[in-house]
Amino acid sequence: MFAGDTSSRSDLKKEQPPANLSKRPDALPLPLYITNGVFFVLFFSVVYFLLHRWREKIRTSTPLHIVTLSELAAVVSLFASLIYLLGFFGIDFVQSFITRPSHDAWDVEEENGDRFIIEEDSRRGPCAAAMDCSPVPLPAVSMAVVAEPPAVAPTSEEDEEIIKSVVAGTTPSYSLENKLGDCKRATAIRREALQRLTGKSLAGLPLDGFDYETILGQCCEMPVGYVQIPVGIAGPLLLDGSEYSVPMATTEGCLVASTNRGCKAIYVSGGATSVLLRDAMTRAPVVRFSTAKRAAELKFFLEDPLNFDTLAVVFNKSSRFGRLQGIKCAIAGKNLYMRFSCSTGDAMGMNMVSKGVQNVLDFLQNDFPDMDIIGISGNLLLGQEASSSELD
Structure with missing residues (x-):
């Protein structure tokens, strides 16, 4: 149908072999x-x-x-x-x-055997729908041939085969996004496979109307849908001389109303002022020696400013975001309690802190082979630096 249409030729190009890129x-x-x-x-x-x-x-x-x-x-x-x-x-x-041609490109065969490819936007990739990367609309004569079907529910034979492989366990459910390159399609397939495995219906859990590309590798793995939570607004809150309207997602009755009354009380009293005293996550391991003298030697070593840079390098290699800020120690008999303080970026960061502390303990074991590690968390309280996550 493209033989007599010269206007659509601009959207097509003959497939050429890749240029010779060898170096002389x-x-x-x-x-x-x-x-x-x-x-x-x-x-x-x-x-x-x-x-x-x-x-x-x-x-x-x-x-x-x-x-x-x-x-x-x-x-x-x-x-x-x-x-x-x-x-x-x-x-x-x-x-x-x-x-090389993309797997998502549309191939069109002409009657004379020549092969043409309609190219998509070069920025387009798997799970990139959050960007405005839609291809330029094609002429009406070719749209009927190359129009992309919407990826909604797994109804095709190919989707059916993937669902069966997920149910059989031959295809890992967590790899569907990378394999298919379409996050919504992967969610629909995983959802159907789950229904067949459990025998339970997920009809009450919405699937459409959510951008699954935005959560890929960010905040949720192996999604099968999403839930709707009502969002209320509290405010205005007068903080540091600026007014803020605070959105609150909750299903608890009167929570937004009571917060709004608090915001009003702060507003009429002149507003609130915030002060950041310190931003750090801590972890306090405990080690034991045969004598209190050896425990004191490790305490002096850890609190010596000349050794901090070396310990920081050992600690920081566990994460791109965790950075050691300081170490304080306390001796109780033969036990030495060490409190590591570090910054963790935007994360709560307890795991990255634990890994960094473990790296330091392994490093210290070389110079203190008689050190017996009792626990990665010793529940040590130093003034107001205790972390509630360490209180077992």
Whole structure:
């Protein structure tokens, strides 16, 4: 039907083989294999050198930010070799994904055997519906052929096969989003598979009307629907000289009304002022020694400012967001209670704090092999720094 339509040809392009992206060896001053070998050897050599030097610094409690001339040269060589290797091998690897046809593209076969592809927006990807990446509308003559069916309920034969594989256990339910590239379709398939496995209906749980792409990898795994919660508004709240209207999602009666009365009382009394005294999450492990003297030695080591940078590096490697702020210790006989304070970004962060503390304890075990770790949480109270999550 495209043979006589020249206006729709602008939406189609003939599939061409990928351009030859191979590099010419005569473009380099040395033969290609020698150049690659030099940069490979340089890269792994400086990596080994830097790891060896940093390991020695950690053992000798030397701050990592103090570098020698040889270490500085090694860092420069590392970046130079990395840039070369990424530029030489990385470009072809990335372009192999960019230039190959997408699985979501529509293929159209003409009567004469020539193959055409209608391309989608290059920004479009799996679960990217939150962005305005809709393709440019096609002419009416071709829309009837290539119109994308809405992904709502799993009704096709392909969806039916996926549902059966999920029920049989051959396809993990958690991998549907990555496999299908459509979060709503994955939710519908998972929902149907769950109904068949449990024999229970989820008809009362809404499916449509929610953007499942926005929660992918963020706040909910393996969704099967969503629930509606009424949202009330309280305010205005006069805080730090500014007025705020506070939305509250709740099913508890009178909660919004009582909060609104509190906001009104604060408003008529001149408003409230907020002061942030400290922002930190804490964890207090407890260790035991054979003598109180050994416990005191570890206390002095931990509270020595010269050792903080080394301990911070060991602690911070457990997370991109957790950062050690300080350590305070208290001795009770042969027991030493350590309270680690750290920032955790926007998260509550108890898990990242526990991992960081465990890294420090493993590091201390090298210099204090007689240290017996009693618990990762010792329920130590130091003034007002106790964390309610540690009170068992």
